[in-house]
Amino acid sequence: MSVRLLAALAATALAVATPSVGLTADETLAQPIFDQRAKPQDVAEAYPKAAFAEKVSGDVDLDCTADASGRLSDCKVTSEEPAGRGFGAAALALSAKERVKAKDAAGVPIAGRRFxxxxSFLAPGDSNADWMAKPTAAQLLGVYPVAARRKPPANARATIACKVNVEGFLRDCKVVQQVPENMGFGAAALQLSSLFRMKPKIRNGKPKETEVTIPVVWSGFENMPQPAGPANTLVLDPPWASTPSSAQVRAAWPADAKGATTGQVVLRCDLNKTGGLTSCEVHSELPAGKGFGKAARSLAPAFKVSFQPDQVKTLGDYTVDVPFHFRDPTGPDNRKITAPKWIRTLTPEGMALVYPQAAMKAGVNTGLGVVACVVDTQGALTDCQVRREDPAGLDFGAAAMEAVKLMTMNPWSKEGEPLDGLPIVLPIRFNWQPDPAPPPVAAKP
Structure with a gap:
């Protein structure tokens, strides 16, 4: 049984802070708490006059440290777009007006640590990524780590870094920081990412992909009663044995979705003994009232999780969150596969089997074969063609064609879309390790 959330939790304090736009934070960088930020008037005064007159927006990333009093110091421009318009100098001037607290969210002194x-300097009509939908308190509790329930920590938090695409959906999220560590709050924040929806970054009047860091805070949960009984393990992006096809998803576009171009839904489901979805509930729906939740539930029977025979007894211990990203079927589909999740890939033993004999005879121990394929409904690669091989004439292209027969990707993306019918180009690097020469046989006396 999955954990059911109580309506009384609506009063629980939660904090999903305004995203910070810029470079994806590195784990070694500090995460300061700002005590004083530059005011809109300060930004307006620092805005380069020529750029303002031409209605040009600018974005600057600084690498800074702080002194014992919290002043930003030793700031350096690491990125300036567009360059040469004075935005870097304007950002350095603004940094002098800001202060950070003496300690970061983990209670570690900030002085001397880089962050x-x-x-952003915004011309009229431009904007940064901003919130459209945040998780509710009930949803925050729904991913609360089991390891933290016995003794909930005060003000637990996690920061994740994500890319926001031109439609406002998050992708490629990763954990930057979690407090306390090793209790699962970073993983919990990642589980929430499918519920987020943001207005995309706008530059020159057009949406543009950007990167954001998002702090998620579980505030007040230490004083709330925690769910009793066994808790199902929540699974994201499982290996799928079957999923709805692109044609099925297009056909499920709701008739009530007039005026909408996209829809976002997350179903929370249990698993039956065959790996199918059961007891699915609409966990989030945006926009609401347009029929997207009903459309997602109509597609649920087409999903089946891939599992080993010895796992059948434990399938009931898991709950699965299934994201859906609906697109208007009358619009163009310009999607590209950028980061596939491989369910089956080439092993060293498989590489040895397909390594070209012509290369071995020529004494060549490494090579490259590039193939272009199309993904089918099970995540297999079909309609493959050789694009390139290096070195040429040693059958590395043919070897790559054999290699892709052994590879399968997850046919449903982490963002919630079917991948069948999409093209993908795969460069496959081959390496051959010849058997070591046997040691010389000692001569008999």
């Missing part, structure tokens, strides 16, 4: 600070 990143981003400044």
């Amino acid at each position: 990143e600070r981003t400044y």
Whole structure:
């Protein structure tokens, strides 16, 4: 049984802070708490006059440290777009007006530690990524780590870094920081990412992909009663044995979705003994009232999780969150596969089997074969063609064609879309390790 959330939790304090736009934070960088930020008037005064007159927006990333009093110091421009318009100098001037607290969210002194600070100078009509939908308190509790329930920590938090695409959906999220560590709050924040929806970054009147860091805070949960009984393990992006096809998803576009171009839904489901979805509930739906939740539930029977025979007894211990990203079927589909999740890939033994004999005879121990394929409904690669091989004439292209027969990707993306019918180009690097020469046989006396 999955954990059911109580309506009384709506009063629980939660904090999903305004995203910070800029470079994806590195784990070694500090995460300061700002005590004083530059005011809109300060930004307006620092805005380069020529750029303002031409209605040009600017974005600057600084690498800074702080002194014992919290002043930003030793700031350096690491990124300036567009360059040469004075935005870097304007950002450095603004950094002098800001202060950070003496300690970061983990209680570690901030003085002397490097961190990143981003400044945006926005021309009329341009904007940064901003919130459209945040998780509710009930949803925050729904991913609360089991390891933290016995003794909930005060003000637990996690920071994740994500890319926001031109439609406002998050992708490629990763954990930057979690407090306390090793209790699962970073993984919990990642589980929430499918519920987020943001207005995309706008530059020159057009949406543009950007990167954001998002702090998620579980505030007040230490004083709330925690769910009793066994808790199902929540699974994201499982290996799928079957999923709805692109044609099925297009056909499920709701008739009530007039005026909408996209829809976002997350179903929370249990698993039956065959790996199918059961007891699915609409966990989030945006926009609401347009029929997207009903459309997602109509597609649920087409999903089946891939599992080993010895796992059948434990399938009931898991709950699965299934994201859906609906697109208007009358619009163009310009999607590209950028980061596939491989369910089956080439092993060293498989590489040895397909390594070209012509290369071995020529004494060549490494090579490259590039193939272009199309993904089918099970995540297999079909309609493959050789694009390139290096060195040429040693059958590395043919070897790559054999290699892709052994590879399968997850046919449903982490963002919630079917991948069948999409093209993908795969460069496959081959390496051959010849058997070591046997040691010389000692001569008999």
